Each structure stands twice: as C-alpha cells, then as structure tokens.
Amino acid sequence: MSVRVLEVLFFFYFASHIPITLFIDLQALLPEHVYPQPLKDLLQWYAQEFRDPMVLDPPQWFQSFIFCEALIQMPFFPVAAYAFLKGGCKWIRTPAIVYSTHVATTLVPILAHILFHQFPTKPHAGPQTPKERWLLVSIYIPYLLVPLLLLLTMLLSATYNSTSTSTFTSRHKSAKSKKN
Amino acid sequence: MSVRVLEVLFFFYFASHIPITLFIDLQALLPEHVYPQPLKDLLQWYAQEFRDPMVLDPPQWFQSFIFCEALIQMPFFPVAAYAFLKGGCKWIRTPAIVYSTHVATTLVPILAHILFHQFPTKPHAGPQTPKERWLLVSIYIPYLLVPLLLLLTMLLSATYNSTSTSTFTSRHKSAKSKKN
Numbered sequence: 001m002s003v004r005v006l007e008v009l010f011f012f013y014f015a016s017h018i019p020i021t022l023f024i025d026l027q028a029l030l031p032e033h034v035y036p037q038p039l040k041d042l043l044q045w046y047a048q049e050f051r052d053p054m055v056l057d058p059p060q061w062f063q064s065f066i067f068c069e070a071l072i073q074m075p076f077f078p079v080a081a082y083a084f085l086k087g088g089c090k091w092i093r094t095p096a097i098v099y100s101t102h103v104a105t106t107l108v109p110i111l112a113h114i115l116f117h118q119f120p121t122k123p124h125a126g127p128q129t130p131k132e133r134w135l136l137v138s139i140y141i142p143y144l145l146v147p148l149l150l151l152l153t154m155l156l157s158a159t160y161n162s163t164s165t166s167t168f169t170s171r172h173k174s175a176k177s178k179k180n
Numbered sequence: 181m182s183v184r185v186l187e188v189l190f191f192f193y194f195a196s197h198i199p200i201t202l203f204i205d206l207q208a209l210l211p212e213h214v215y216p217q218p219l220k221d222l223l224q225w226y227a228q229e230f231r232d233p234m235v236l237d238p239p240q241w242f243q244s245f246i247f248c249e250a251l252i253q254m255p256f257f258p259v260a261a262y263a264f265l266k267g268g269c270k271w272i273r274t275p276a277i278v279y280s281t282h283v284a285t286t287l288v289p290i291l292a293h294i295l296f297h298q299f300p301t302k303p304h305a306g307p308q309t310p311k312e313r314w315l316l317v318s319i320y321i322p323y324l325l326v327p328l329l330l331l332l333t334m335l336l337s338a339t340y341n342s343t344s345t346s347t348f349t350s351r352h353k354s355a356k357s358k359k360n
Binding site: 059060061062063064065067068094097098101102105106108109110111112113115116117151155 | 239240241242243244245247248274277278281282285286288289290291292293295296297331335
C-alpha cells in the first residue's frame with residue numbers, strides 16, 4: 001500500500017478523533033451541565049445500544065485513560081492531522097511512535113475487560129453474550145488497529161526512516177528526472 | 181547527570197526485571213504447580229504486607245498487562261540490559277521509546293486503581309487507608325519513573341540523537357586527543 005494512502009487514513013483518524021474526544025469521550029470526565037441534552041442523549045443511546053457501561057460509569061482505571069486522552073492525546077490530534085495531511089513530515093515519526101504505543105497499550109486492558117469481565121446488568125448493562133462482547137470489541141478495535149498500523153508505518157516505511165540527506169537526494173533526483 | 185550513569189541505572193533496571201518477572205509477576209498467569217513453595221510464600225507475604233490483592237486475584241484488565249510483560253517485555257529485557265551495559269548503542273533508541281511508553285502507560289491505570297478504587301477486605305485485603313495506598317504506590321512507581329527517565333533520555337540526550345557520523349567523528353576526535 002502506498003504510504004500516501006496510509007497518511008490520508010491517519011489524517012482522517014486524527015481529524016475525526018477531535019470531535020469524538022470533545023463531544024463523546026470527555027463526557028465521562030466533565031460535569032454534566034457542560035454538554036447539551038442531544039449529546040448526552042447520544043452517549044446514553046450508544047451505551048445502551050452497544051452495551052458499554054464504561055462510558056457512563058467508568059471504573060477508575062478506565063477513567064485514567066480518558067484523562068490521558070484529554071491531556072496528552074487531544075493536543076496531539078491537530079498536530080498529527082496536519083502532519084499526515086501534508087505528508088512526508090519526518091518530525092512526526094517519534095511523536096507518532098509514542099502516541100501509537102500509548103494508545104495501543106490502553107486498548108489491551110479495555111479489550112480484555114470487554115471480553116472477559118463479568119459485567120453486572122444494573123445500573124448500566126454491560127455485554128453478557130459473546131455476540132454483545134464482540135459487538136463492543138468492534139467499536140474499540142479500530143483504536144488498536146490504526147495505532148498499530150501507524151507504529152508499523154513509522155518503524156518500517158522508507159519515507160519515515162531515510163535520512164534527510166538521502167530524501168533530499170532522491171527528491172532532487174526525481175525532480176531532475178521529471179525535468180528530463 | 182552523565183548519560184553513562186543513566187545507562188548503568190537502566191542496565192540494573194532491566195537486569196533486575198528478569199527475575200522479578202519470572203519468579204514473581206508471572207505467578208499471576210502460570211499454574212500454581214510451576215512454582216516452588218518458597219516463591220509462592222514470598223508472593224503471599226508481599227501481597228499481605230503491602231496490601232496488594234492484584235497479584236493474587238488480578239482483574240482481567242490487570243492480567244492483560246502481565247500477558248504483555250511475559251510476551252512483549254520479557255524478551256526485551258536481556259537485549260536492553262546488554263545495550264545499556266555496553267552503552268551508546270543507538271539501535272536501542274526506538275525499541276526503548278516503544279518499551280518506555282508502553283510501560284509508563286500501563287502504570288497510569290494501575291496507580292489510579294491503587295489510589296481510588298474501593299478495595300474489598302476479602303478474600304485478599306486491598307489498601308484501605310491513604311497510608312496503605314501510598315505504600316503500594318511506592319512499590320509500583322519506580323516502573324513509571326524509570327521508564328519516563330528512559331523515554332526522556334532517548335528523546336533528549338545527544339548520545340542517542342546525534343547521527344552515526346557525528347558520533348564517529350566525536351569518538352575519533354576524543355581518541356585522537358587522548359593519544360596526544
């Protein structure tokens with residue numbers, strides 16, 4: 001797959017993460033009156049439809065991840081969206097490795113919890129059947145898969161691993177060959 | 181602080197992590213008969229003395245971190261111990277960034293759980309008083325602080341950020357000046 005295609009995917013991932021974090025995820029942290037009723041209704045509908053009690057009544061360990069999302073990830077989203085929209089920004093490599101490792105790590109306990117925890121049915125129903133568990137996994141798993149793809153791209157692709165000089169040389173060569 | 185001092189600290193951190201993982205942490209995953217009685221007694225004593233029920237009856241999210249410790253971290257420990265004992269191994273930079281971000285991230289929910297979760301007193305007592313909570317935090321916090329120090333060293337120190345050529349040049353210069 002062309003690195004440009006991946007960069008466009010990463011751009012949409014980071015750009016779409018901004019409203020999701022602000023309007024949905026942060027409801028678990030901020031006081032209720034901050035959000036208008038339609039957004040609160042949306043979260044209630046999601047939690048009921050997908051059996052996700054973690055967003056309504058988060059255990060402390062899950063809440064700590066939302067703190068990280070607000071304080072560490074959120075400021076990074078516009079920077080990363082800009083870098084991947086522009087493309088070929090080598091300076092994003094190390095921050096993107098840190099981001100992707102952080103987020104992939106947070107997904108490990110979340111997926112283990114969804115798949116194996118014995119959720120109570122009250123006050124907020126959690127997944128009980130395997131089908132309900134896998135449905136909820138399908139909501140969260142993009143936030144494991146895209147960061148893993150981002151990590152692999154940063155670690156392996158030539159665009160993000162060649163030195164500045166060689167990139168300059170190859171660009172220079174490619175510009176020359178276009179002229180000829 | 182000299183980078184060599186930090187490298188020696190990182191060597192001891194990784195070298196000491198090998199027996200801790202094998203003999204203590206993995207008891208939460210492997211069948212009981214794998215371990216001799218004195219090691220099982222040691223874990224029981226630790227869990228009781230430091231009010232740590234997570235190692236005896238781990239919630240699924242905590243258990244998923246021990247899986248990561250066994251499968252991802254454990255193979256990295258001898259490699260990292262070797263690299264930091266030798267010193268100046270630039271190839272450890274990216275793996276060390278991934279390792280340190282991963283481990284620092286795992287410590288966020290663990291510390292939040294220790295500080296804020298309402299632990300039951302049975303079957304295994306958790307920390308109840310602030311003093312007991314901070315005592316348990318003091319056991320886990322080195323695994324946040326050392327990885328953060330490792331991350332900062334990899335991100336900021338000249339040893340791990342200069343290009344190979346300049347390092348070769350500076351070593352060459354220093355060897356020459358020693359000769360003179």
